[in-house]
Amino acid sequence: MTDNDKPVNDENENNGEENFADLLARSFAATPRLAPGDKVEVRVLKISGDWIFLDTGRKGEGVLERKELLDAEGNLTVREGDTVTAWFLSSHNNEMRFTTKVGGGVAGNAQLEDAWRSGIPVEGRVEKEIKGGFEVKLGTVRAFCPYSQMGLKRVADAAVYVGQHLSFRITEYGEKGRNIVLSHRAVLEELQRQEKERLKAALQVDQTVTGTVTSLRDFGAFVDIGGVEGLIPMAEVGWGRVTDIREALSVGQQVQVVIKQLDWDNGRISLSLRETLADPWEKAVVNYPEGSFHTGRVARLAQFGAFVTLGEGIDGLIHISRLGAGKRINHPREVLKEGEEVEVKVESVDRDNRRISLALAGVARAADEEEATLASFRKSAEESSAQSLGSLGELLKAKLEKGKK
Template sequence: MSDQDYSQSEMEKALNGVHEVKIGDVVKGEVLAIDDNQLVVGIQDAGVEGVVPLKELTADRNADIKDQAKVGDVIDLVVLAGLGHDKENGSYLLSKRRLEARKVWSEIEDKFKAGETLEVKVREVVKGGLVVDAGVRGFIPASMVDDHYVDDLKKYVGQSFEVKIIEIEPSENRLILSRREIVKEEKAAKKAEIFANLLPGDVVEGQVARLTNFGAFIDLGGIDGLVHISEISHDHVDKPSDVLKVGQDVKVKVLSVDADKDRISLSMKALQPGPWDKIAEIAPVGSAIEGTVKRLTAFGAFVEVAPGVEGLVHISQISHQHIATPNDVLKEGEKVQVKVLSEDPENKRLSLSIKALTEKPGEPEEKAADHNNNEHFEMPETSNGFSLGEMIGDALKNDSDDSDK
């Protein structure tokens, strides 16, 4: 073969090896130069050049193009358009980002058909919902962000979570997603776990989720339990919002669990020292303290000496004079001075006397004082927690008092 024949053969072989470049083709491009925020590449097996602008390399508009590629790199690209035969700027517009997106769309379609979920990251809030990054742009309508209405969607920006694919149309770059069903499933699983493991008497931590006039709902990590207003504190609480706030971390004791009715009753005050625990400090035996008449009954008056602590002034301990009913000399809300006769913190009983602090008519002051100081008695208890003498009166003592008049 002559040199001329050889050169002609090599030329034909080279020409046959040159592939025509078409729009949509996936090609390999060797980076020849980085110029003016774009890559200049040589399309392999085509003998032509193309350009890849920064926006076609990455979705990050603030990225440094020099971090995306370097001269000599060979990267996979898709042909977007022909630019003519401009040697300075290249003959074709190429994209790496859109080729990667094409692969992502294919993967998402496969997951959609298989009923699988996606992991996405929230990029921004737009009218009607959230824009997320799923490798491609996705959208979550506001009604599908959570299992309840969300007033402010901004708190989700930057968060990553699992979603279900609702609608996909790669040709229109449309990807509609939902988090609502995922949240429902997660809560159902957590709820079942909590009901299976939670028992009355358990002490757990939670967070105040909602406040109402009748109590506070505490999030136990997937299900809410109720602390009734009467179980918030030993002190009187007018409104739960006076002492609690949404988002506050609290420790509670489980009172009851009813899985059939989805109810969990909780208590905060059960974990707090009660006023009866300090009764020896609040009302030591023999001390004189001020109290408020709370209730009047046929057998005596209940007097509050501290928040949550009431003691009984038996009718026989109200006055030295015989009285038919406590209403004859006392009224509800009245402030009175009482002497502590006995206390029983375990059974929350407190015996008080008003007459022990007053002088008996016709009795010298010193003698009255001695008599009053020794006016402490023990009586057998009845089933309701009060002594028999407290319930029916000390008839003998009343007769003796009457004979002294």
């Protein structure tokens, strides 16, 4: 057996170095043990059922209740791989329990001041409504939350908060915990900020999204598209002219909209409901062919003519020259008024430029009759002329034949 055939000795292979298991064990041993109330940065490894499993960088598995990281609508605010700030609660059988909110247990009461300094949310129960706000219990500790700090918007009935378990931030901590002021609004604003950052990466111009109408204004409708609000201007509500937003939409209604503009710096998101609806101009040539008659409503008067609505999103123009029945007028209001129903004739359709030229039916019919009369007269004149020429030709022919004899 040659030297190359000899079995390799483990000690020679390691050459005095510790194996990986020993190094790992030594690294865990060197990591300081956590005490209840310690704050750490942990990474989300897996989300499963009611629990979120965490990588703490220590020996043992970290777990966190899933419900702690849900927003007001019940949506999870983290994904696998995200890093979160958490507080250590206890360890049992190499399983470490964490929380993202300091509650009312022994560890929680001991850490309220640290939670105030660090900005960590605390869990509390709204006990009752008092002057200026609410009394909130943080375990056995009483605290105060002003009306203005309970939500992003003021609610009509403040009593709806009583009995609820909510997350708060401690905004004031005095007299060794005897004077604590809370804000639930700060927690909501932080969640809103996180959601905004997520949406920045997810939303794009020309993307179609689903949203919920949150409020109606004279200039349009605000829509929540998953954590941020955008505006549907009046011109983007529908293809037709919308004068009252409340006739087209209602608060709480779910809508599909197209994102037209994303201005994160100024907090402006512009949306379009119209672009999710069928374009009526696609069938304009079929529905309003040249020469056809229709009844419409005068939508607007301008110096150069009158706009008439034929259908949803379809307006045609009667030029001022087609309004006076042969007489010169200075303004369309001399003949028509806004809101009036009129019968019109389609004279031409330009689908590409979204233009339809119209004429008042009475004027068009009179012009048609005049044209028909003129055409009939011309035809009769031509026939009469032909007959006259025929008779003259026959006379000349007869005279020539007579001269030959």
